[in-house]
Amino acid sequence: MQLTPQDKVDDYTARGWWGDLTLDDWLQRNRREVPDRIALVDPANRTDLDGRPPRRLTWAQLGEEVDRVGAALLDCGLSKDDILTYQLPNIADTVILALAASRIGLIISPVAMPYRRHELTHVADTVRPRAIVTLATFAGFDHAAMALDVARDRDCRVLVTGGNAVEGTIDLDAHIAIADPARAAAYHDAQPMRPAEVFTIFWTSGTEARPKGVPRDQNQWIVNGQMVAEAADIGDAEVLLNPFPLINIGSFGLVTPWLMKQGTLVLHHPFDLQLFLRQIVEERVNYTIAAPAILTALLKAPGLLDSMDLSSLRAIGSGSAPLSPFMIEGFAERYGIEVCNIYGSNEGASLFSDARSMPDHSERARYFPRMGVEGVDWPDSVSNAMIQTRLVDLETETDITEAGKPGELRFQGAATFGGYWNNRETTANAFDAQGFYRTGDLFEIAGDGPVPRFYRFVGRCKEIIVRGGVNISPAEIDDLLAGHPAIREAAVVGLPDERMGERMCAAVVPVDGQQLDLATITDWLEQRGLARFKLPEQLVLLDALPRNAMNKVPRRELRELILDRPA
Structure with missing residues (x-):
């Protein structure tokens, strides 16, 4: 399903921003080139989550499982362009399901485990999924019963993984056990997902009363992978630790560079600080993400990190709230770990203040590179080449070019979405007359020189x-x-x-x-x-x-x- 106008696809392709690759192309390359390398590692506490032992899969094994799950989904009646909602913890099966959907051309629209009937009903009414995949129960809650209740009177089936499929649901594991992996490969070859087609619909909240669906296509995810890999300086075969559910751009943003760089993805669920640190040490993690409050608390815990071997950890990505110079300086000076300051949203409005673009730790906490602005040069940046930003006075709708005056930050370019799912009115209000996405966030231009090179976050226009x-x-x-x-x-x-x-x-x-x-x-x-x-x-x-x-x-x-x- 392609939502992006073809003339835009042609334009961005001609510029070299978009291409002919999909995430599945990266997966197939990896299973050919590095079949024996460990690709995916379950949470160490998986047995406590769903009673199953944690798994470690090579790229060859992962590719085989993706084909098998893709074939099972086809056997359950799904087909290209169908929407699949999943409500699953951060385990290997969730990653496999998402990659299987990409393999056979499904659109995934996942939701958080804490969502209940109120939120799940809104998602189902908005995107009309053909199937909901979930566990029978999790943490004492009956997810299968809730999914059946939501699916009732809708053209939607409930697929249960992890065992204990109840009456009215489909036992996905049983279908996976007998599926023929060759069927998924043949299906893909006959009607592959194209780079310009929608792959995900993630959910975001703004000032409106209900969450909004944000469709992103394969091209946009490829660009996202390039940007994250650049900002985090992710190298080939590195180990990435993902501590957050695969339901938004922040967490799924680790999947794309993992595929791109043929690395190892280690999963974690739910967030447990001691286990998180143990995984960093035992799995020799090179890069992970964490909330600012967690990182600050770690530095303030006397001696906690000093007793651990963190020598493998190069960098940590953090965002969602302003970072403190104390925290960034502390990790760099005490442990040689660089913290990357990340500003971003599901809509694809992203800025990265990293060690390469912002070597000064104090500046990195306060500023972001002013990307995609004429006269501001970031010559080695992928982001600068593929996005444009502008700062706008909300009262006059004129561009702000001088330092120190707050305005709304706006984006357009290769990483930015094209509009909310099935919501024309909200989409119309989300973009300005020049086609830039309104972030709803206030920034100001900062820095010295005739053309200042930085943005500084001020606050939120929106009320989230x-x-x-x-x-x-x-x-x-x-x-x-x-x-x-x-x-x-x-x-x-x-x-x-x-x-x-x-x-x-x-x-x-x-x-x-x-x-x-x-x-x-x-x-x-x-x-x-x-x-x-x-x-x-x-x-x-x-x-x-x-x-x-x-x-x-x-x-x-x-x-x-x-x-x-x-x-």
């Missing part, structure tokens, strides 16, 4: 709450709280938190005479199928919410009101 690196739409929670019988009106805001970046606070005006507490509200939201990570962690009772002239709740004013209240 970023809790532990995960975006949460406040409007989505507002809408649910509006249905509570004891609440007159409510709005949620993010409050600063040293460990998580932000925590959610619900500001509530109760119906006269009603008594409310935090537990009552969170229990009520859970009963409506809201994921636990979206639940408010603080409650403030007010007589009224602040309103502006348009009768909207100004969240910045509300946040200041809450922060100014006596402790």
Whole structure:
């Protein structure tokens, strides 16, 4: 399924930005060229996750398994351009499933394990998947039952992996056991996925009430792999540790350079600091990613890292919140590990401040390269060649070229998506008149010289709450709280938190005479199928919410009101 206009494909191909490769081409090359090299390593604690022993697969074994799973999906009735949603932990089977989908031309639209009926129903209604792949149960929750409930009355089947497939579901493992791998290869040869076709639909949140589907095609993922490999200086056959679920560009962004560089991908789930460090040491990891708060906490834990052999670890990617010079300097000076400052989104708006482009540690914490701007030269950068950025005054829509004046950062180019899935109105608002994607984030130009070379992050135009690196739409929670019988009106805001970046606070005006507490509200939201990570962690009772002239709740004013209240 191709969504990108052909004239754009032709233009970017002529420029050399896009080509004729797909992720499957890289996989097939790797199984031919380095068949005996270890390619994929399960979490060391996999037995605790789903009762199965952890696996280590060579590229030859991985290629065989991808073909076998691809054939099993065909046997289950899926075909090219069908959408496949999966809700799976970060295990080898998830990577294999994603690569099998690429092999036979499916579009994947994964969701997080904590998602419940509320979120999964929205995904199903938006992308209309032909199948949902999940475990029967995980961490005490019945995922198969939830998937069956969502799939009911929709043209969607539920495929269960990991055993215990219940009535009404399809036992995917049974189909994999008898599948003929040659069928997937033959199917691919007959109708291969083309580079310009959509491969993923990931989910993002903004100021709108519900998550939005972000389609990305194979070309965009190839470019992403090149950019990440450059920023992290990933070399051939290096070992990459992925501690996050394969559901967004941050985590899937490790899959592409892994394939590109014929390396080893080590998986981790759920995040456990001691196990994470143990994997770095035992697997001789060269590059990984981690939240800023985790990295800062590691440096502040007396002697914790000093007792470990971290000599293999060259670099760590981090983002989703501003980084501190203390943290970047600490890892470089104490352990010789460079931290790469990453700004990015599922839409493909990405900047990388790394050791090559920003050798000064203090500058790397505060600044990003001002990429794709005329007169600003980053001659050895893949990103600079394939993206364009501009800084725009939100009131006048004019370009900002002087330092120190905040404006909205906007992107276009080879890595940027073309529009939200099945959402024309939101797509129209997401791009400006010149075709640049509106990030909703405020930056300012920084640096010396007649043409300053850096951007500095200032804040967010949009109102998303970023809790532990995960975006949460406040409007989505507002809408649910509006249905509570004891609440007159409510709005949620993010409050600063040293460990998580932000925590959610619900500001509530109760119906006269009603008594409310935090537990009552969170229990009520859970009963409506809201994921636990979206639940408010603080409650403030007010007589009224602040309103502006348009009768909207100004969240910045509300946040200041809450922060100014006596402790």
